[in-house]
Amino acid sequence: MNAFRCRICGDAYLGSQAPSHCPFCGAHWEYIVELAMYPEDINRITITEVERDDLAAAIQLETGNARFYLALGSRTDRPELASAYKRLAKIETEHCELFAKLAGTSMPREIREAGTAQGDWCASIEESEARELTAMNFYAKAALRATNDRIREVFSAISAVEADHIEVDVLLARIAGCSPNE
Ligand SMILES: [Fe+2]
Ligand SMILES: [Fe+2]
Incomplete structure (x- = not known):
């Protein structure tokens, strides 16, 4: 298992690989980052x-x-x-x-x-x-x-x-x- 996070909506995704689209907001793959790479102060x-x-x-x-x-x-x-x-x-x-x-x-x-x-x-x-x-x-x-x-x-x-x-x-x-x- 791996953990990812969407830069757009901030939701986490758990799976073997990053999704093509965020399942929550639909943002494209380029906005999906590894959990540790998500900037907490983004908003x-x-x-x-x-x-x-x-x-x-x-x-x-x-x-x-x-x-x-x-x-x-x-x-x-x-x-x-x-x-x-x-x-x-x-x-x-x-x-x-x-x-x-x-x-x-x-x-x-x-x-x-x-x-x-x-x-x-x-x-x-x-x-x-x-x-x-x-x-x-x-x-x-x-x-x-x-x-x-x-x-x-x-x-x-x-x-x-x-x-x-x-x-x-x-x-x-x-x-x-x-x-x-x-
Ligand atoms: Fe998202
Ligand atoms: Fe829509």
């Missing part, structure tokens, strides 16, 4: 007004997405699709927790309550893609605006995670039998 930072505003917007965005995924995760008609969205709800909640930690605030309590998801699976998967695209673009812009290295690192890592989620949606749309032009 001891001073942020600007702009960074504070971007973190606040990120918290709202992740809360909305986590609640949407909780709604999809509780559907019983296609358990295989629901299971994937249940996982996405956990990942977006992890993102929210990270942003709240960096902003020095707490997570909105409603993040644990399922939101609403109307329409059939194909419509929901399409909505998910739109949400992920919005998130990916917002974090990419926030990374460019950031002056703090740590904030830039986090926003750019999470932007890449949201890009991965779009790929997940494409895969799930195929499994659900949705037509690609819909």
Whole structure:
């Protein structure tokens, strides 16, 4: 067994080798370090007004997405699709927790309550893609605006995670039998 830690969310991973993606926040392999290499003071930072505003917007965005995924995760008609969205709800909640930690605030309590998801699976998967695209673009812009290295690192890592989620949606749309032009 070996022990690793994710530079982005700070969670530890125990396994024989480092994972390709952090199982908690989805950060890519380059952010996974050996346990002893993790800088304990990584989040001891001073942020600007702009960074504070971007973190606040990120918290709202992740809360909305986590609640949407909780709604999809509780559907019983296609358990295989629901299971994937249940996982996405956990990942977006992890993102929210990270942003709240960096902003020095707490997570909105409603993040644990399922939101609403109307329409059939194909419509929901399409909505998910739109949400992920919005998130990916917002974090990419926030990374460019950031002056703090740590904030830039986090926003750019999470932007890449949201890009991965779009790929997940494409895969799930195929499994659900949705037509690609819909
Ligand atoms: Fe992570
Ligand atoms: Fe996402």
